[in-house]
Amino acid sequence: MKLSKAVFVFLFPFFAFYGRAQSDTTNIKSYTDQVMIRANIDTNIESYIFSQGEGKNENQMTFSINNKTRTSLSVDYKIISATLSFSPHFISGNNDDELKGKSSYTDFSLRLFPKKFIQTLYYKNVKGFYLENMKDFLPGWQEGKDAYIQFPDFRVQSFGGSTAYVLNENFSAKSIYTQGEWQKKSSGSWVPFLDYDISLFTNITDGQKSKEIQYKIGANMGYFYNWVIGKKVHIAPYLALGLGGKFSSYYENLSDKSRVNAQYVTIRMEGGLHIGYNTDRFLFGGKMNFSAYAYDQKNNQTVENNNLYGLLYIGYRFAPPKVVKNTYDKIQKKIPVL
Template sequence: MKRFCFIACFFLIYKVSAQDIVNLSEYLITNVSINTQSELLSVIDDDNNQRYSIEAANNLRTKLSANYKFLGLGFGFSPHTSNRKSKFLEARVNVFLKQWILGANFSRIKGFYAQNDYLQNVQTDFPDLKSTRYTLSTSYNFNDKFSLKHLIQKNEWQRTSAGSFVPSFTISYNRIFDLVDNEKYKQHNYDFSILPTYHYTWCIDNNWFIAPSVTPKAGVRFSSNSKAKNTFFTRGFNFRLQFGITTERVAVGAIFNFESNNINYKSVRRTINDRNHGQLYFAYRFDAPKFLERTVEGIERKLGI
C-alpha cells in the first residue's frame, strides 16, 4: 500500500509540475526570421477589358525583433533580389497583458510588377505604386494552460500539450497610391475583421513541439477612390503550422501559412491578397541589462501589471 501511494504521489507531482508553463520573461529575447511572404494586387484594365495580377518583387524578407516582459518590438525589410526593385518596410509592436494580446503594425510596399509576360497592349509594371497599411488588433486567450507567448513572443516555454480558442478583432487602413501618365490614383480601404482562431500546441518530449492553428475570417471593407465608393464583405481562411525546438536560451523553428482570401472585385480596381508563405526563425534569450530591467519594472508598477 505504501509503495502504491508513493508511486501515485510521484506521478501526480510529475503531472502537476509538467503542466507548468515556464516563464522566461526575465530574459531579453532577440529574434531574427526570414520569410517568403509577398503581396499581390489585382488590376482591372477597363480600356482593354483585362484583369491581371501584379506582385512586389521582394519574395525574401528579413524581420528582427526584441521582446522583454510584456512588450515586443519588431522591424522588417527586404533586400533587392532582382532587377525589378521593390521596397518593403515594416514596424510592429505587441503588448501582452495577462490573457490579452494587443498589436499595432505598419507596413509599406513600393514597386509592383506583372506576374505574366503574355499580356499585350497593357502597361503591366507599376514601379511607383505604393501600398501603405496601418493595423490595430486585439486578441484574447481563453485557456491559461496554453501559451501564445511561446509561439509569438518566445518568452514562455510550454511543456505539455494544450490548445485554446483565441478570437481576434482587427482594424486596418490601407492606402494605395500610384502615378500613371502624370495622373494620381488613390484608393483608401478600411477593413474590419473578426478572426475566431483555434491554436493547439502538441509538445513532443521536453523540447520539440508542433503547433497548428485554423482561422476562418469574416469582415467588411469600405473602399473609395476619386470615382466611386464601395462597401462589400470579405472572407477568408488561414491554416498555420509551426514546429520547432525550445530550450531555456534558444528557440528555433519554421512556420508555414496557407491562406485564402475572397473579395468581390467587380467595383474595385486594385486590392491586395496575401499569398502562402514560409518562415524560418531563430531566437536567443540574453540576460536583460539592468537599466532595461529597472525601466520596465517601473512601468509595470505604474500600470499595475
C-alpha cells in the same frame, strides 16, 4: 497558391489534434524575466489579384512585388515583443530590377500580451509592383528574357492591428507567437479576434495620380494547437476564418477631386504551421503561414490579397541589463497593464 490545397494541408492537423486538446493539461514555463533576441529570415510573397468575369471568360491580373526575401530582428521582454522587417537589396531574388522593376518592403510590428489578451499593432510600407501573369496577356512572352509590365509608383501603406483573447488558460499563445514561454504539455485553444487596418493605395499612370483609402474590420475565430514532442520540440498548427467589412474611398483622378465611395463584405482565411526547438538559452525553428483575403465588386469583379511565406528563426535569451529592467519597472508603475 490554391486555397483548396492550403485548406487541406492545415485542416488535417487542425482537426486531428482537436480531440486531444480538450482533455490535455498544461504546464507552462515563462521566460518573461529574460530578454530574448531573434533573427528571422522569410520569403514574403505578397500579391494582389484582380479578377473579372466568370468561368472561361474570367480574366485575372496578379500584381506582385520583386522583393521575395525579408530579414527581421525581434526583441522581447516581459509582455512586449517588437519586430522590424525589411528586404535587403543584396539578397538573391531581391535584385532582379531589370525584368521586374524595383520594389521596397518595410514593416514594424509591436505585440503585447496582457493577461489572456494578445494585442498587435503594425505599420507596413510596400512600393513597386509588376504584373506577374504576363503569359495570360502575351502568349509569346518568355520568362527570364522578357521584362514584366511594371508599376514602380504603385504603393501600399497600411496601419493596423488585431485584438485576440485566448479562451483556454492552460494554453500558451506566447510559446507560438514569440517563444516567450514554453508549453511542456500539449494543449490547444479557440482564439476569437478582431482585425482592423487603414490602407492607403497610390499610383501614377500616364501622369495621372490616383489614390484609394480603405478601412477594414473583421471578426475571426481561430483554433491553435501546441503539440509537444519530448521536452524540447513542439509542432503548432492553426487555422482561422473571418467575416468583415471594407469601406473604400477612391480618387480616380486627384486633379479633379472625383471621389467614389464603396462598401464590401469581406472573407478572410489564414493558417500556419510552426515547428520549434527550445532550451533555456537557445531556440530555433521554422514557420509556414498563409492568408487569403477577398471581396466582390460589381460586374463579377473580385479582388484578392494573398500572402504566403516561410520563416526561419534563431534566438537567444539572457538576463536583462539593469538599465533595461529599471526602466521597464518605472514604466510599469505608471502603466500597470505592462
